[in-house]
Amino acid sequence: MELGKALFNIAALADLGEEITSEKNFQEKLHSLLHVVLGTFLASRGAVTCQDRSGDTMAFVARRGFDDLSPAAIDLGRIRSAGKNEPFLNADDAALAAAGVEVVTPLWVRDEFIGTILLGRKFTAEPYSREDFELLRVISHQVAITLNNHALFLNLSEQLNDNRKLYEEMRRIYHDTLQAFAAAIDAKDMYTRHHSQRVARYASAIARELGWSDHDIEGIYVAGFLHDVGKLVISNELLNKKTPFTEEEKAEIRRHSLVSYKIISQIKFPWKDVEKIIKHHHERLDGTGYPDALSRDDLSEGAKILTLADSFDAMTSERAYRRKMDLRSALIEMNSCLNLQFDDKIMLAFCRVLDKEIKGELPEPDILPHLGRESDLTVISAMLEGLIEELSGQKDGG
Amino acid sequence: MNPSPFQVTSRLVKDVAVVYPQGYLNNLAGEGLVSECSRYARTGIKKVVVNFGKTDLINSIGISLLLHVMEELQAVEGTLCFTDMSKVQVDIFEMLGLSKFFLFFPDEDRALQFLNVRER
Known part of the structure; x- marks a missing residue:
């Protein structure tokens, strides 16, 4: 050639x-x-x-x-x-x-x-x-x-596509099971219907505002659903008691976060620290919470989020022993508990996401649809703006 | 250095289509050269001059595309002229035995003269 x-x-x-x-x-x-x-x-x-x-x-x-x-x-x-x-x-x-x-x-x-x-x-x-x-x-x-x-x-x-479909299907079944489980927990207490579901949504909304990944948001959503699973071992009579708890009864009620931890620890979740977040959802920054009396530096961001989400829902819901708070009163109460019970960074994220929901900036609001309609949202928004400015200043100033 | 993207322009000089491929005639963008020649052939133009002055290199894809042009003009008994080709390109076409299917001219003017076209 x-x-x-x-x-x-x-x-x-x-x-x-x-x-x-x-x-x-x-x-x-x-x-x-x-x-x-x-x-x-x-x-x-x-x-x-x-x-x-x-x-x-x-x-x-x-x-x-x-x-x-x-x-x-x-x-x-x-x-x-x-x-x-x-x-x-x-x-x-x-x-x-x-x-x-x-x-x-x-x-x-x-x-x-x-x-x-x-x-x-x-x-x-x-x-x-x-x-x-x-x-x-x-x-x-x-x-x-x-x-x-x-x-x-x-x-x-x-x-890959088949596996993805299978995974999505299993995930859906998993979430349906969680919801059914949470409904079973909440059904024990007539005053806490849908409490777990609301806490899951509030917590995931705060986590999203804080820039968490989708995977981690799903983890805290699951933690929200299951945080009160330990209440299954507490008697219905005690949970629904209308008169103030005795010290002994308070101790019995407080057992639920540790029981929740023990139950949840048996499950191998794909998300990190779900059981610890659940265990510590009644801890306080000032170290007076339970079950481990941890303080600010020992608590994970997830635990701090769940604490705030749980408390906010408790404040804005009817209880056997008290009437629910209106939104303005709840915000004032939460603000008064800053750095004692609630972390200011988490509070800031909560205020921001709620303000965005009120202003219609979020297509699928997680918090607002679950709140009563008696509050004047213009007033609440102005209040939130003030809180955001104050908390942002604190954060910038260290 | 990245080769410049391939593009084709053309003009009609009386009954001759002069086509200017520009860039590296190595990819499917070069099909623009075929469609430009086909467009003229469909309007009855049987004389085509392809000026390769701005064509850097012609590879096997480019040759496949030019075969298409040659075939179309052969079908209408037209005349195909190539001008301004580098010596390397001329040598490749001669070596492959393709030079009998078109006419080589050093530049466009001489191709147009041959085709009896005088520009004013």
């Missing part, structure tokens, strides 16, 4: 490599590969066919010309029986001959038949040479691998 032609063939292989590794979409890539093959062998007609996954039918994945050729008319048995990736001159297949196909190359990867490259006569009317067939064999091997990789990628994508 003369030097010029050898260099041209090497350049063609380089073109092929460039197209195979390009970031084009698969259809464009095949179209370009076909052009590389046509330009290399000076054929004005050509096609790449690919076998479907059932192995029964072929389809054109790129073609120029051969418009009258139906893939169904191609004798696959004859092509499969030829050598792997070995081009041959078409002599026997009448359908291919009628369409003008002169050279057929069966594409194989290992023991799997992938498809074919079909080429028409050369534009120069010269016959295909032995060197052409050698080069076409190399090119065919690369095209076969490209087609096979794409098929593998599609299989993986389908599996």
Whole structure:
């Protein structure tokens, strides 16, 4: 082979490599590969066919010309029986001959038949040479691998998609189970219906405002649902008692956060520290909470969020022993407990998210829909703005 | 250095379409060259001059696209002229045996003269 032609063939292989590794979409890539093959062998007609996954039918994945050729008319048995990736001159297949196909190359990867490259006569009317067939064999091997990789990628994508659907379904069942479980907890106390659900939503709204990741937000949402699971072991009579608790009864009630922790610790959650967040939702920054009397620096952000969310819902809900607070009174109460019970950073996030909900800046509000309608939201918004300014100043000033 | 993006412009000089591919004739954007020539062929123009003065390089995809142009003009018994090609490009077309399907001219003026077109 003369030097010029050898260099041209090497350049063609380089073109092929460039197209195979390009970031084009698969259809464009095949179209370009076909052009590389046509330009290399000076054929004005050509096609790449690919076998479907059932192995029964072929389809054109790129073609120029051969418009009258139906893939169904191609004798696959004859092509499969030829050598792997070995081009041959078409002599026997009448359908291919009628369409003008002169050279057929069966594409194989290992023991799997992938498809074919079909080429028409050369534009120069010269016959295909032995060197052409050698080069076409190399090119065919690369095209076969490209087609096979794409098929593998599609299989993986389908599996991934199936797994994702399965995961979403399991996740939905999981959340439904949690809701049912939370409903069972809340049903013990006629005054705390939907309490767990509200705490879950309030806590996740605060976490979102603080910039938590979706994964961690889901974790605190679950913690909100389950934080009172320990109340299942406390008697209904005690939970619904209308007169003040005795010290002994208070101690019994306070057991619930530790019991919740013990129950939840048996579950292997995909979220970090759910059981600890639940255990510490009655701790206080001043170290007078329970069960471990931890102080500010020992408490996680999650525990501080759940504490505030739980307390806010308790304040704004009816209880057996007291009437519910209006929103303004609850905010005043929470503000008075800053740095004793509630962390100012969490309070700031809570005020911000509630203010955004009142101003309609959040498409799916989590807090506002659960509050009574007796408050004047213009007044509340002004109050929140003041709190936000005050808390922001404290935060900036250290 | 990244090759410049491929683009095609053209003008009609009497009954001759002069087409100016610009950039690296190596990708599917080069199909714009084919469609430009086809557009003229459909209006009955049978003489096409392709000025390669601003085409850096032609690879196997570019050759495939030019085969298409040659085939279209062959079908209408038209005349295809290539001008302003580098020596490397001319050598490749001769080596591949394609030079008999079009005419080479050093520049566009000489191609138009050959086609009996005088610009005013």
